[in-house]
Amino acid sequence: MPARAPGLRLGSLLGFEIRVDLSWFVIFFLVFWSLAEGVFPQQYAELDRLAHMAMGLAGTLLFFASLLVHELSHALVSRRKGIPVEGITLFIFGGMALTRREPDTAKDELLIAGVGPLASLVLAGLFDLLSRLGPTLGLGTPVVGVADYLAFINTALAVFNLMPGLPMDGGRVFRAIAWSVTGDRAKATRWAVTGGQAFGTVLMVIGGVQALTGAPLGGLWLVFIGWFLRSLAGSSLRQQALQSLLGHVVASDLMSSRPEVVSAHTSVAALVQDHFMQLRYGSYPVVDGEALLGMVTLEGVKRIPKDEWGARTAADAMTPLAACAVVAPDTPLEGAVEAMGRAGTGGRALVLQAGRLVGIISATDVTRWLRRVQELGPLVNPAD
Ligand SMILES: [Zn+2]
Known part of the structure; x- marks a missing residue:
């Protein structure tokens, strides 16, 4: 049954309902804080505190705008392929375009999943160009600094999302390819789920090592993300089992x-x-x-x-x-x-x-x- 989209409604964009999950406020503050208190003061020590705060706020807002562009690209291609999109929800690890059903063909799946990381890469390229041309265009250091950060974070988003395990875009791309090679969606899903679980485990191990060797906060964060991805991958498998059971019901x-x-x-x-x-x-x-x-x-x-x-x-x-x-x-x-x-x-x-x-x-x-x-x-x- 189409579930009501969760979270707080922000408005609608291109016909899609945009919502934020409550967990999003936590991550919004964390990103702002780490930018305004950590990243920017370290990289641009010559600027004053007010500039760092302003850069932090602009960087955070544009980071979430970038996430939104990523999710909108998924939503637009889904709609193009005839799959209704309930809306877009931003939550603690980014965003999610809520679709009503799975794509019919491997090619559609490939396009819908692949366009997200592609959109992030295009954004990264544009921000990189801006940060390089900034000085010539007479843009101040704060603007160039924010553009530079956004080029980095969008590249990171694209790379992270391309990891070949469900529920990440890379997992869906991987599943689409496996699906078109084997002709068996269920088998392709199991492979992609295994990939996602393996990736989650690797993150947890790296995070554990980091936590024990002098980066406790960053390490625990990785452990948490790894655990979350593992549990998401498991739930994609249960959903698949339910779907193959329900697929035969008329x-x-x-x-x-x-x-x-x-x-x-x-x-x-x-x-x-x-x-x-x-x-x-x-x-x-x-x-x-x-x-x-x-x-x-x-x-x-x-x-x-x-x-x-x-x-x-x-x-x-x-x-x-x-x-x-x-x-x-x-x-x-x-x-x-x-x-x-x-x-x-x-x-x-x-x-x-x-x-x-x-x-x-x-x-x-x-x-x-x-x-x-x-x-x-x-x-x-x-x-x-
Ligand atoms: Zn995506």
């Missing part, structure tokens, strides 16, 4: 068949009394004879003032068919859930076969189905 597995329907001429009062108050369903397909006209939900009923319930009918309260989520019996789970989330019918979808109503799916049906699978184990052996 709408007809989930739906309630032969749903209870109501006539378009039923009054809203009768609808409430005989259906919503009596039966357990939260929505009813509305028919006129054989013809399916739409779906009526409790939300639809609530839009009609109570004193008009006797005079108005189900047809007045319903969501017309054109605005309902409609899926076919063989629509995969992912597509069905996406359709349910999109339509204005309270997360429900009608299942139609050759124009004939065969079932209805609600969020309850999906969770009930998942609970059954959890209790009974997979009912079919997934092919991969």
Whole structure:
């Protein structure tokens, strides 16, 4: 089910919702502090404290702007490839573009994953150019210093992200290549996850050695990042297992068949009394004879003032068919859930076969189905 994007909403950019996780404020302060108190005073001792603070603030803001450009590049290519993007969230280790589903082909995956580090490298090049041309252009030392730092940090971002383990971009690039070579996405994912876990372990070891040999803070930081990457890699594997299980589920597995329907001429009062108050369903397909006209939900009923319930009918309260989520019996789970989330019918979808109503799916049906699978184990052996 498409999860609500977490964090605090900052605004939207190019049609993407931009959010920050609360952990981001911690890292924002840490970056600012290390720049204003450490990096810049060391490199530019001739400047005063106020200049260092200003450089620190500009450097931090532009660092996060650079992260945002990196994530926007992923989001733009995803959207180009027909994969809806929920939004972008900045959090403690950078950012994340929340996509609704995985790419269909290895080539799409390669493009979506590869463009991020590429964007960081382009930014690094531009800031490097600025820092080199700065003196000629008459730019002051503070501006040149900040540009120099951004050239460095964007290069570091590109390199770090290119490490060949999930969930990093490099891991996705690696998976895309392995996927196109073997033709087996599940196997490629396992390789990329192993790569990610190995990379996390290496970071933890390096961090441990550093911590014991005179750089405790930087060392512990590396240990923490390594541990975090290992746990992320593990969760990508579980997600993959779930996906290969759910990949075989279609709408007809989930739906309630032969749903209870109501006539378009039923009054809203009768609808409430005989259906919503009596039966357990939260929505009813509305028919006129054989013809399916739409779906009526409790939300639809609530839009009609109570004193008009006797005079108005189900047809007045319903969501017309054109605005309902409609899926076919063989629509995969992912597509069905996406359709349910999109339509204005309270997360429900009608299942139609050759124009004939065969079932209805609600969020309850999906969770009930998942609970059954959890209790009974997979009912079919997934092919991969
Ligand atoms: Zn990236």
